[in-house]
Amino acid sequence: MLKRLLLSITLTLFISPVSLLQASNLSKQLLTVPMTLTTGEVITLEQYQGKKPVYLKFWATWCKPCIEQMPHFEKISQQHGDNLAVIAINLGINDNLTAVQKVQQEFNLSMPMAIDNSGDLAQAFRLLGTPYHLLFDKQMNLVHLGHKADSVLDNKIALISNNQPLDLLADNAITETALPLELGLNNNKTQAFLFTASWCDWYFKDSRPSASQQCIAAQNSVNDLTLQFDNIEWQGIISRLWTGPAELANYTKKYQVKHAIAIDVSNGMFHQYAVKELPSLVIVKNGEVILKTSDFSEPESLAKQISKL
Known part of the structure; x- marks a missing residue:
């Protein structure tokens, strides 16, 4: 029994943390897409994998439901910020840093903020409208996708912040499936x-x-x-x-x-x-x-x- 216990301890010590991670059902592209914060720091979903779940929210300063949801957004950050990475992503359409900072100050927003100036993030996560909520578990599996700040979202955030398992969304839930726009234009013109x-x-x-x-x-x-x-x-x-x-x-x-x-x-x-x-x-x-x-x-x-x- 003692030999078996020592062998178990030895094996545990020599298993690398990486090997203990479960694979995400997200593509490598989504895991590594860079999100540049207004502070200049660049982050990715991959850096949170195995450490803590992530809650991404796309928004715009001119989006009425987005502004109505801001108190809820900050409340989530305050309640679950220690166990959940809460990240705001401004859409960057008809918006600028000044407008974003005004909303940050108005609602005392404390979560990290990115502005999607290139449109790369909206394209990668297949944004169809704001507000847009994406919730990823600790292994970076997508477990929630939606537009409402409601009890369904709140319950999932509470569970995932306490490392409780949630049903995964389909692997292709945020994979671009629409075909490129074919215009049939005359390239000679x-x-x-x-x-x-x-x-x-x-x-x-x-x-x-x-x-x-x-x-x-x-x-x-x-x-x-x-x-x-x-x-x-x-x-x-x-x-x-x-x-x-x-x-x-x-x-x-x-x-x-x-x-x-x-x-x-x-x-x-x-x-x-x-x-x-x-x-x-x-x-x-x-x-x-x-x-x-x-x-x-x-x-x-x-x-x-x-x-x-």
Whole structure:
């Protein structure tokens, strides 16, 4: 019995901590995607693996439910912060550090904060709308995905903070499955992409009034520019955030859209052209961006710019 006990102790001492870790069902890409905090520190999910669970929350300063949930978010951080890594990720669309810091101060937010300026995090975690909650267990398995700050989320956080097992979500729950947007454009022509959202005109009305006006002006201007510059291939690219075929149809009818338009269901176009302001116009020639603007306040000036391209 003594020999068996000594052998057990010896084996335990020589098993490395890494070998004791269970494998995550996340891809290596998700585990290692860098999250740059506002402090400059770069973190990954992998560094928490085997140490503590992680709660990621995507948000935006102009997102009304996000702001309503902030007291709850801070409460979770205060209650479970010792046993749970709580990390906030600002979407970085129509937002900046000043706006983020204002919300941090207003709600005394204490959790680490990242701003997704590149759009890489939204793309990696397949963001479809804010607020967006992702909960990972100690082994970095996804156990919760949703938009509500409710009792379901609270119960899971309480359990996972106490190392209680939870059912895992499917391996592909946050894997990008949508096909890239196929536009069928003529590459011999100059291409113009209007990046906008089906909701930006009315949703931004109170929180970002200038952006709301730009969204209205952008679509109206591009309707006119489509007729004025028929040598350019015009295409509307609609954000996939909170948008499906019904919303797209309503938007198309509302603005009597004069050009081709489609939802960027894979977010590939937004990510490729690093669009972080709604609306944005990107004009491409021979694969090179020759004009990128979010200013539609002077249609005549914009038309003159385009005429010189």
